[in-house]
Amino acid sequence: MKAAILEKYDKNGRQLVIKDLPMPEMGKNEVLIRVSTTGVNPLDNMIVRGEVKLIVPYPMPLVMGNELVGIVEKVGASVTRFKIGDRVYGRMPLARIGCFAEYAAVDENALAQVPDYLSDEEAAAVPLTALTALQALELMQTHEGDTIFISGGTGSFGAMAIPIAKSQGLTVITNGNAAGRDRVMSLGADRFIDYKQEDYAQVLKEMDGVIDTLGDRELPKEFGILKQGGHLVSLRGMPNGGFAQRMQMPWFKRMLFSIAGKKYDNMAAKNGQHYHFIFVHEDGAGLQRVSELFAEQQIKPSVDKVFTLSEVNEALQKVAAGGSNGKTVLKI
Ligand SMILES: NC(=O)c1ccc[n+]([C@@H]2O[C@H](COP(=O)([O-])OP(=O)(O)OC[C@H]3O[C@@H](n4cnc5c(N)ncnc54)[C@H](OP(=O)(O)O)[C@@H]3O)[C@@H](O)[C@H]2O)c1
Numbered sequence: 001m002k003a004a005i006l007e008k009y010d011k012n013g014r015q016l017v018i019k020d021l022p023m024p025e026m027g028k029n030e031v032l033i034r035v036s037t038t039g040v041n042p043l044d045n046m047i048v049r050g051e052v053k054l055i056v057p058y059p060m061p062l063v064m065g066n067e068l069v070g071i072v073e074k075v076g077a078s079v080t081r082f083k084i085g086d087r088v089y090g091r092m093p094l095a096r097i098g099c100f101a102e103y104a105a106v107d108e109n110a111l112a113q114v115p116d117y118l119s120d121e122e123a124a125a126v127p128l129t130a131l132t133a134l135q136a137l138e139l140m141q142t143h144e145g146d147t148i149f150i151s152g153g154t155g156s157f158g159a160m161a162i163p164i165a166k167s168q169g170l171t172v173i174t175n176g177n178a179a180g181r182d183r184v185m186s187l188g189a190d191r192f193i194d195y196k197q198e199d200y201a202q203v204l205k206e207m208d209g210v211i212d213t214l215g216d217r218e219l220p221k222e223f224g225i226l227k228q229g230g231h232l233v234s235l236r237g238m239p240n241g242g243f244a245q246r247m248q249m250p251w252f253k254r255m256l257f258s259i260a261g262k263k264y265d266n267m268a269a270k271n272g273q274h275y276h277f278i279f280v281h282e283d284g285a286g287l288q289r290v291s292e293l294f295a296e297q298q299i300k301p302s303v304d305k306v307f308t309l310s311e312v313n314e315a316l317q318k319v320a321a322g323g324s325n326g327k328t329v330l331k332i
Pocket of ligand 1: 041042043128129132151152153154155156157158175176177180195213214234235236278279280319322323324326
């Protein structure tokens with residue numbers, strides 16, 4: 001089968017190579033999926049640049065790709081949730097990514113059924129960012145009626161996080177690129193701030209929760225608009241000790257991340273706030289809940305551009321360049 005492979009980490013962004021590989025070996029809890037589409041994410045570029053290797057140290061060479069849509073072709077002996085022919089999607093298990101490929105073997109617990117109303121291209125926009133939103137909202141410990149701020153909500157994360165947050169009864173304020181205003185308002189955002197025209201830190205205060213997608217340069221301002229005791233969940237900031245503990249990392253990584261994330265833990269503690277870093281993990285059951293919610297509300301993810309597997313490097317460059325109008329997708 002053909003697959004896009006990273007041969008070596010490269011902080012300047014190395015090109016992936018397309019190679020012929022043997023079919024993936026299947027464990028007893030896994031299904032073999034004929035991949036139809038896969039989402040391309042900023043995370044893929046971060047993996048190429050070696051920026052997440054302390055969190056997940058992948059051995060090289062590595063078949064790239066973190067989320068997939070496809071058809072089940074074979075099921076392992078212990079699989080109970082899926083059968084041959086099912087149309088499934090999921091975030092690949094953290095320890096075993098690799099779906100920029102014609103086939104992937106995936107643990108059934110990472111998968112969910114794709115809602116019928118979504119095309120394969122649209123479905124590829126859902127798993128990774130929708131699960132990030134679920135996992136971030138859980139850490140934020142917000143309740144119905146609370147107000148949250150999501151930075152950079154005009155990207156592919158916001159497209160999932162806004163409707164999911166709304167379904168939990170939250171008021172959602174977001175900022176981002178003006179071109180995405182109508183799209184995020186139609187997803188249910190209650191207020192939009194154009195990041196090039198207005199500084200959210202001047203107009204917002206006492207947020208019950210904040211989801212940060214921008215990292216170091218914005219975090220101090222984001223803490224500034226968070227209420228005392230509120231939770232800030234960052235997708236882009238520094239991992240901290242709490243994160244290492246949740247990920248059940250060995251003691252030396254817990255120590256390392258405790259030191260690395262201390263700056264933000266301290267910043268939070270000054271006002272009795274809480275800082276969390278998140279690295280999205282697989283969760284088939286959570287994704288099934290998203291499928292049900294999206295089918296009920298007929299939420300349509302927006303797809304920006306669709307590339308082929310042989311155009312994978314162009315797709316990665318497009319994601320790196322920003323200016324996204326929705327998800328970048330590979331059609332395998
Ligand atoms: N930790 C995790 O598990 C996890 C999971 C998912 C995503 N993430 C991270 O979350 C971030 C967002 O992901 P994404 O897929 O939504 O990215 P994306 O599709 O590239 O969207 C980013 C959005 O943010 C906007 N933006 C840029 N600078 C901004 C600023 N200063 N203020 C407000 N908005 C700004 C961008 O607008 P322009 O078009 O003007 O640039 C764009 O609309 C990425 O860094 C990604 O790595 C992390």
